[in-house]
Amino acid sequence: MAQEMFYYQALNRALDEEMAADDSVFILGEDVGLYGGSYRVTEGLYARYGEWRVRDTPISEGSFTGLGVGAALIDMRPVVEIMTVNFALLALDAIINMAAKIPFMSGGQFPMPLVVRMPGGVARQLAAQHSQRLEHTLMNVPGLRIAVPATVQDAWWQLKQAIRSEEPIIMLEHELLYFSKGELDETADAIPMHRAVVRRPGEDITIIGYSRMALLAEEAAALLAESGISAEVIDLRSLRPIDWATCIASVQKTHHCLVVEEDCVFAGAGAEVAAKLAEACFYELDAPVQRHGALDIPTPYNRSLEIASIPTAESIAEAARRLVAEPPAAGDEK
């Protein structure tokens, strides 16, 4: 029953199905309605559900995200789209100090069935202000959950799961994945929202990634296979909580671990993954857990520099090669 489609279409379908099923679900964000969404994720929904359920907002990220929080207090299920993660810096008070804390501060009286979707990552020459990554910031917030779908199937599953959950959930979608194609099987049994999956089994090294980096890790594994290295690739699918069991089991088998991220390495998302696995697998590791991520600079506009600032399949493979060839060189921050 699988159907081929774009990632954005899978998200669109998830929204459409959930809106049809539950009229407390509504969407709000800039140009989500009449215009159909900057990345077409909300295409067609305005015509179908009308302006109250697909609400075009002014450029007021702080307040329309807060509006979602207010509506969620009385059992609406708002799906806020922040046009890109870069603008979410303006909405962090609503997300961190309100959505994540109200259920707790109220002593458990209030649900927070809020979903905040935001396209992000380094796309193509959008320059420093439009290439912000925010996963590290959101990960440190108790009360939030974060999904980072890399595939068409996960985009559909995780968005549906997020909308149905009573907790505040951030969906980090990658701008370069919207127009990637994949299979959607609506009949398959859903994987739990925050479970990691082994995308490719292997013996020599565990490569852990998420979102677009999980796909590059798979490409890297193919390259590594050519040089006789068998890499196991894990797609985290979720950054909060993280499915440690899947990661640990893999590292216990391969004894080598490379964490790949698009975040800047210093204090990025990978720091948590590396710190935790270095601790949990201390006695199993044949080499230090290494991180491979973005250079510690704002993203340059120039295309070659932009490419050089974040991991590629080749650079991942190269980092993995160095890691399995003991002892590894120190300090690999691509």
Added chain:
Amino acid sequence: MAQEMFYYQALNRALDEEMAADDSVFILGEDVGLYGGSYRVTEGLYARYGEWRVRDTPISEGSFTGLGVGAALIDMRPVVEIMTVNFALLALDAIINMAAKIPFMSGGQFPMPLVVRMPGGVARQLAAQHSQRLEHTLMNVPGLRIAVPATVQDAWWQLKQAIRSEEPIIMLEHELLYFSKGELDETADAIPMHRAVVRRPGEDITIIGYSRMALLAEEAAALLAESGISAEVIDLRSLRPIDWATCIASVQKTHHCLVVEEDCVFAGAGAEVAAKLAEACFYELDAPVQRHGALDIPTPYNRSLEIASIPTAESIAEAARRLVAEPPAAGDEK
């Protein structure tokens, strides 16, 4: 020539001296002027320097921080006080997308001699919205520097160094330290702004902390000494950049490392420290690097729960004891 004073007085003196020396230095923030500052840091300066140089602002964190950015573009040296770090969530666009990126995006044309001071940390029953920690968020931003003074001497040194620097610098001051006493020696040779210091030498374990946690680590070391464990305590003093050399040298000696932080452990500031040291000292460590930090919940208002949610000298000592008694138990997230 040392003089005893409060931490807030050391900051006040640093401001006063720099303002007297350079009339491009000015202060802005809520109630910094007539009122003298919520924590008395700017006391007396309004009377001395007048309203243009000590500017009381409306409650408009996003814009008055941005005002500082604008003024810094033309060689003013603004010292922005965000009344507490909790309100800095409203100013992150100005800090992350503007202050940190403009020098880079402009191709190196513009300086950014901006200082943003913010009291933070868990104080005393201020509840979840007023106990936000933000170090993890700021650490991941290329272009920023972060100082976290724990002592009177460092408060004075680092604030003066920050004001004189041409780069954007965040001063994270701890609310519970303002009224702590210590010695200030104005004649001592300044330690470089981002150098870590060994506060107490030891042989068996390295305990790394910053801000108030560095002081608790010292107390913990005293407790450990009673049980015959010799702990070396490092005060990072800076979270970006981090002085790795000092940390690595210590871990190479003690072969054990405990990272203490007030941030929630999951994806907190300590994740970077632990990940990096686990990698850099892989072959020297006798046990995994462990982190000891805040529980993964918003800060409860109730006093006992609040205390239980963050490290204490006792809990640090306990974590250190377990760590040196090999093999350590898994998963210590106080």
Added chain:
Amino acid sequence: MDRFMLHAMLQDMLLARSFEERAAREYTEGNIAGFLHLYPGEEAVAVGVLHAAESSDYVVSTYREHVHALVRGIPARSIMAELFGRRDGCCRGMGGSMHLFDRERRFMGGYAIVGETFPVAVGLAYATAMRSQPEAVICFFGDGAVNQGTFHESLNMAALWNLPVLFVCENNHYQIGTEIHRHSAVSDVFKRACGYRIPAEKINGMDVLRVYEATQSALQRIREGAGPQFLEMETYRFRGHSMADAGNYRPQVEVEAYRRMDPLSIVEKAEQPLYPSAENIASAGPDTINGFSEHLRAEQLINADEIEQMKQQVEQTVEDAVDFARRSPEPGMEEALAALDCNRGQEVLI
């Protein structure tokens, strides 16, 4: 307005004053900690507004919200227990003074970050409008909050989509130690509403009856579909900003002048002025509320005995609340974790 209503309002004002002064004492004695922002002086606003509201309306407030919560009907016991950080507090000791919530009474929270009340109120109103329900949302905030970006963003959205929100500015002239003419380009806060086509009015917030009437007619307009309304309540706080603030930045004459207009004296002025002495009042300049006070007494809507009785009742309520709070147990960590994950239900995460 009938006698019953009037008495209820006076009783709430007395309770508010007494509760807050007691909270101050408990703070001094170390039973309450953190930031404690008290309401004395501003009672007419909370009482006038909330008596004009329906119990189905939603209320959103700030860190200075004890009295809004009390008048809304949250028992004094459960508020005091929350201030004590105890298990029987309305938020089980997790929220404290600045974060009172009561789902059942539609008290949608005290928010401690200035400016958060606006989008929350607009969100509640959006949901209400979307479901075509007749409820309104009452959003309280101070004069200082008006300068926060969310004020602007939220008022624009409320007007654009014609949402049922009543914005109530408690203009006590100060943002902590910064007087309004030093924090706002316009000292008449209601003028800020002009940029959004929102009808706005300045009301004497020391006069509970005027507050009541203005609120009633604003809520009526809202229910008729006129969209958001804005009321600036001019008022004054007698104490410092919080227990940490002695309020020394204010001229003593100013404090005295406002004490003369103590809202409590509207209905009981001659009987027993709580704050200013009778001589002070006599020597005062024009007191905008004397008229009302005299009117009420002339109408014989209350007498000295009734007031005395009310006061005793109020004192008892507060005493009982403190007693209750004191005896309530401390919450355990498992309760904190349960509060955090209150919504997880049976959801399988991993």
Added chain:
Amino acid sequence: MDRFMLHAMLQDMLLARSFEERAAREYTEGNIAGFLHLYPGEEAVAVGVLHAAESSDYVVSTYREHVHALVRGIPARSIMAELFGRRDGCCRGMGGSMHLFDRERRFMGGYAIVGETFPVAVGLAYATAMRSQPEAVICFFGDGAVNQGTFHESLNMAALWNLPVLFVCENNHYQIGTEIHRHSAVSDVFKRACGYRIPAEKINGMDVLRVYEATQSALQRIREGAGPQFLEMETYRFRGHSMADAGNYRPQVEVEAYRRMDPLSIVEKAEQPLYPSAENIASAGPDTINGFSEHLRAEQLINADEIEQMKQQVEQTVEDAVDFARRSPEPGMEEALAALDCNRGQEVLI
């Protein structure tokens, strides 16, 4: 206004149009990437405003800033090279289309996060006022930006402290695909200034002379110490929001109607209309700029030859800019790192 000035303005408008259309072509050919926001249709605003400014005034702009940069005097070469991401770009290829900066010309940046221009402008003005310097700060922004919280916060501070800022709203009626009546409670943007005591006016932004005059007198008031001023320039963009947007949300009749008011035609209408055909114009309704155009021709301030010559010059400038950009080398990573640490100097960190 003298002939020389008028010609300079026309030349800048022609250059602006030509530069932008060429950028669009280079984008289509893959030489420029990222988001590219073009200015055709709005030229009268940048040209009118910046010709009225002094070179010592500061300019702050958005992502739609190429033309502001050009008119400010940044060479077309160095802007085009920046769009190409090359080393000789005004930001060495680090900033790109949305982030043009030029310290020397006081072009204080293109900011890509909507609303950032406000506090930057206020900060520049604060510094200027504090140093008692006579410069003003010109802050450009769109109609959509007006709903961002920083607009409100910044205007309040500018008015409160009487800062020398000229706020220039380029009201092109759209926030990407959302028309102004769907994003703002008031469609007359200038009305937003009323909440801050800032004098504000709506100007026909398709009429370069009117823009010039209004700016000149606003700047004069600012320099006389009258504090911030606000000008709403009503204008229109002929293209989509960016190269990624075909602009299909707009009725074709609307696009055509505004094309008839093409600001370029003010001074050269009869000669060679760039956008609408002569027939289109003839069949048009009232064209607010015909009056000016005729006036200028009647005064014989320009003739066909001069216009032709100007056009050739402009084409050559643009051609040369593209050529220059194409030949400029790519920056290396060491240059990126140098840009990041530009201010470190001799500072010892650790």
